[in-house]
Amino acid sequence: MSSQTLILASLFVAIISIAIFIFVSRRKSRAKRNLVVLIGPSNSGKTAIFSSLVYGHAVPTITSMQANSSFLDLPGKRDPIQIVDVPGHPRLRDQFKDFLSSAKALAFVVDANTASRNTAVVAEHLHTVLDAIMAIPPSQPLPTLLILAHKCDLIKTSSLSADTSALAVTRVQTILERELERRKLSQSGGMGVEALGDENNNEKLNMGGLDCRGPGGTFKFENWEGGEVVFLGTSVQSSRSDEKSVKGSIAPLMDWIEENM
Numbered sequence: 001m002s003s004q005t006l007i008l009a010s011l012f013v014a015i016i017s018i019a020i021f022i023f024v025s026r027r028k029s030r031a032k033r034n035l036v037v038l039i040g041p042s043n044s045g046k047t048a049i050f051s052s053l054v055y056g057h058a059v060p061t062i063t064s065m066q067a068n069s070s071f072l073d074l075p076g077k078r079d080p081i082q083i084v085d086v087p088g089h090p091r092l093r094d095q096f097k098d099f100l101s102s103a104k105a106l107a108f109v110v111d112a113n114t115a116s117r118n119t120a121v122v123a124e125h126l127h128t129v130l131d132a133i134m135a136i137p138p139s140q141p142l143p144t145l146l147i148l149a150h151k152c153d154l155i156k157t158s159s160l161s162a163d164t165s166a167l168a169v170t171r172v173q174t175i176l177e178r179e180l181e182r183r184k185l186s187q188s189g190g191m192g193v194e195a196l197g198d199e200n201n202n203e204k205l206n207m208g209g210l211d212c213r214g215p216g217g218t219f220k221f222e223n224w225e226g227g228e229v230v231f232l233g234t235s236v237q238s239s240r241s242d243e244k245s246v247k248g249s250i251a252p253l254m255d256w257i258e259e260n261m
């Protein structure tokens with residue numbers, strides 16, 4: 001065999017090997033994305049949602065000091081869905097970053113009933129999540145950001161027939177958009193924004209992640225440049241006797257998982 005043929009044969013083998021490697025690693029990264037990560041402030045209801053998804057009912061909880069992880073088998077799905085519940089404690093909440101490359105969805109849980117009182121804390125926490133998603137390299141698929149307006153059962157309405165879930169979603173979305181726009185303006189004015197979660201971490205003062213398309217770039221989730229944001233209204237407990245079963249109240253999240261994973 002001439003040396004030219006040998007070089008051509010080696011090149012051919014190298015190209016085939018690279019093609020096989022890329023094919024296998026793409027399949028792997030697609031197969032891995034069966035994960036939903038529950039994140040958000042302390043006491044918002046992440047562990048209650050986790051146990052409702054995994055065990056079918058909410059269990060009594062205390063403040064989580066470590067992440068919970070379990071699998072959910074759904075009819076018609078080949079692979080089980082992994083659910084991870086990351087504690088909201090300021091020193092532990094950044095653990096969600098470990099799952100960024102494999103998560104299909106990050107579910108940011110907000111207590112819709114107290115969101116207006118805790119706006120600054122909730123928005124600062126969400127800002128760290130938006131910043132982390134925007135920092136994902138373009139070669140990696142972006143997780144969908146689900147924002148769960150949770151504890152819908154506690155929303156007070158004048159009419160019994162009102163859709164508390166829709167009210168909770170509108171309330172949470174409006175509050176967060178307003179506060180994130182405020183943070184964006186403070187940053188662009190060179191004033192910096194508060195890092196409420198961990199007062200020792202100065203990096204957070206320069207967080208990005210709020211870029212939006214459209215005139216003026218006003219912060220709106222539908223125009224956010226970091227990918228898809230979906231709002232869902234959920235609850236795991238019922239304070240009204242005429243309401244659906246506990247499992248039914250996380251139905252919007254379950255439906256999203258069934259349709260998208």
Ligand SMILES: Nc1nc2c(ncn2[C@@H]2O[C@H](COP(=O)(O)OP(=O)(O)OP(=O)(O)O)[C@@H](O)[C@H]2O)c(=O)[nH]1
Nearest residue numbers: 042043044045046047048061064088151235236237
């Ligand atoms: N009314 C009502 N209460 C809820 C709901 N979901 C959770 N809770 C209550 O809210 C409290 C906090 O819930 P957790 O699930 O422990 O909150 P968490 O987000 O895991 O909090 P950390 O572990 O500290 O991050 C508990 O007392 C729950 O019973 C809900 O849908 N409705």
Ligand SMILES: [Mg+2]
Nearest residue numbers: 046047063064
């Ligand atoms: Mg918890």
